[in-house]
Amino acid sequence: MHGRYYRSSHTCKSLLAVTVTCEDLDFPPGFQFGAASAAYQVEGAWNVSDKSENIWDRLVRDKPELIADRSTGDVACDSYHLWRRDVEMTADLGLHFYRISIAWTRLLPNGFANKISEDGLNYYNNVIDGLLEKGIQPMVTLYHWDLPQSLQDLGGWTNPLIVNWFGNYARIAFSLFGDRVKTWITINEPLIMCDVPYNTGSMAPAIVNPDVGAHLCAKNVLMAHAKAWRIYDKEFRPKYHGELSLANHLIWYEPFTPEDEEITETAREYMAGRYSHPIYSKEGGWPPVIEKIMAENSKAKGYSESNLPAFTKEEIDLVRGTFDFYAVNHYTSRHTQGEEGEEFGAFRSDVPDVGAKYEINPDWKPTTSSWFFVYPEGLRNQIVWLREQYGDMKFIVTENGYARLKGLDDTDRIEYYTEYLKQLLLAMKVDHVNVSGYTHWSLMDNFEWLDGYTSKFGLYEVNFTDPMRERTPRASANYYSKIIKQRKLDICC
Template sequence: MGFVVAVVFCIVVSESWSLQSLTFPKEFKFGVATAAYQVEGAWNISDKSESTWDRLLHTHPSLSDDGSNGDVACDSYHLWRRDIEMAVELGVDMYRISIAWTRLLPNGFANYISEDGKRFYNNLIDGLLEKGIEPLVTIYHWDLPQSLQDLGGWANPLVIDWYSDYARVVFTLFGDRVKTWITINEALVICDGGYGKTWVPYIDDMAIGGYLCNKHVLLAHAKAYRMYDEEFRPLYHGKVSISNVFFWYEPETPEDEEATKLTIQMWEGRYAHAVYSKAGGWPPEIEKFLAANSKREGYPTPRLPPFTQEEIDYVRGTYDFYSLNYYTTRLVRRVKPEEAGSWIFYGNKELGIAIVNDPSWPMASFDWFAIHPEGLRKVLHWINNTYGVSNVLITENGLPTYDASLYDFNRVSYIKSHLEQILLAIKDGINVIGYTAWALMDNFEWLSGYTVKFGLYSVDFTSPNRTRTPRESARFYSSVTRTRSLNTTRHGLNYY
């Protein structure tokens, strides 16, 4: 990681905008988010078993930037009441959490349900509802039971049944109170990261394992969705989707336009086209491109495993809204394969591209994180034009920084500028139904450890109480949720 670059920029709102145009629709929902491994801690409390993240970072602590892990994290397993208080202080409509598979099903299988795990999530869900906050629940956010990884994990087709059995337990236990579900978070990171040796399970096998994973997560999602649709929706009337991370891509030069279109399909299409498109299956241009690569390399069958027609029909349409995680925009440059960066953030040797930054855009802490709010509006238009989905829920958006200061005006500006782009998209006719800020508080930021801060609340990780303190961004966000407006001068604040 490089040194942090402080980014402070202003939002200029057109004078033609009226006060009303700065106001969100009354049905628009504001939220915040966390994930189980990043905040819960209590990694071996009660009968909880070992996850892939536990195994990786206990075995190879040097993989995280500060040698840390999520053993304690924010200790939300014990401090969940304070987390709910923070959500109340922010005035949000929803709080996105995830269930830890290993906490609920210690064996990985549905033959044994942990009473302590069940009690913890019941308390958290009930506590949110008592305060009028909707629990938005992710069933799987990257923490696979290590016992299942030892059996092949997401590269094993049996994982489709393992996951659906787990999802059935979750729906059965919590479906009477949880009305919005995310089946799987950012499958691209699970597969391209996990089999590109940048994420758990930290395997260098993108050529085969990564594409097997790609197909299996889509089938697992579809099986959970079909199960909910047939068995639980008639009872509880909830909504289900899969969450995709979608960085916007633009060509560095006009000569890079075709490579950019292919990059978007490689990044987003492989994990969304099968679900959201009318045709279903793999994006045709990607399927054709990878089949040609496989044939040239001497493989008897495509490395991207084809869908049968039955599978295409099974996966297609398994959504109730588009769940979008958006953070940044990058430029695509066509290069020779030997010059291509490693996937995920820097390029793709398979496509022969490099991912670069526009020098005119401000940069955040990561060298892959350019700040370009307009990219969010472009993503929303692309989703609308490509799939014609009726509802888009933004389930993650936030700014990383190495700066732990409480006066995070850079994060205020980032959130505000992206909310402005959402208002513009709504004005364009796109039905964006909500926005979820990442993250409620500083937490264990995966392989960055505790060096990177995403939180609206600062967390003192040296304190046994993991003291949470609101940042300026928390104050700003609470002003937006309460006024439902970006016109913050109404209540004595001015961030323009």
């Protein structure tokens, strides 16, 4: 069934005819623009000084076949040595903030809080201070998938003790950098760091254990986030007045036919609700529909209890309300139907536990990443859905970007920006959602996990054969800089 697709009520709202004037394309006062990167993807210097091994250092050596070009992040963009150039690029773009992450093993080589690396501390101080000297605010992510291998050897995110390990790490970071960092992301994309490794074995730590491992990870990640938020709220907020959240990877789902509306909503709860409902809902805990389905599925598989670990009353209270904003990482969308629906040639299901299948609309433009198809309306639909589910709050788009091949004339990326930012403005001006910032992924080309260096997301092209990793601005860098300076989309007249 290609050609015509059913639009749900959520989608219809976004497709109402709206007359967009040039004034409507202005961003409101105070709206901020940024760009992002992550430690393993850009820093390199994987074994410099006393930095220890993380789970991606191990994966690229033990299973190089998982990476498209069999590359590693050993050197990457060499930002550990070239951080001054990175800061210069953020200033040239006119960014309001730059989202970075701290490599846990670079700051705490043992994984535990008993030793702080002097060299690691100096590096992050240099980056943070360098940004501030240019008038650019650092947005710092504590965890972007690079768990210390020493902790993975103890069970990693499936060990409930990691809640305290992460809390201790967070406390160290808050104490060292909290006087200058006012916006924190505790953990990046629980969906990707739990579901993908344990369901498919294709990302670090690449342990296939979908029945148990993925769900233990999910609960422990939420508990660890809450632990860090509570530590900041009690010990550091009175002094530093910062804000924290975790960042969710959100694929927007639309029903394939009217009969698929219910399964699509269940898929949304599985995709977004599992890592949102415990934090942002008034009730807390897992989404009830997911709890019910998981209990039934576990029983059908012969387990004596649900594989989705229950929250105690105390744990529900600990996790609920641990946010200052909602951090949205959004790239792409899918059409969804139930298992009994029409068969189609599609990708593997992202939502096996709820009995949903998905397909790609053939009108959606593909990118160089196999999972990524362009559907700008999905960003607006997703944010509106979150507001409807969890109420009014502040939203920040903490990742959104476009994958392509090399080259400086990236007009396709400029088109992507324009259409996605237009949808963001509609969410703000028509749907009245409070969105305070937008973050482009990524500042520069980097190690894109399973894609290696084959997919380019950067505003700046990086020459990975050059020992100095020369960075060159693309056409999109100039376009993004113009948007930031003019504070509007430049598509009129």
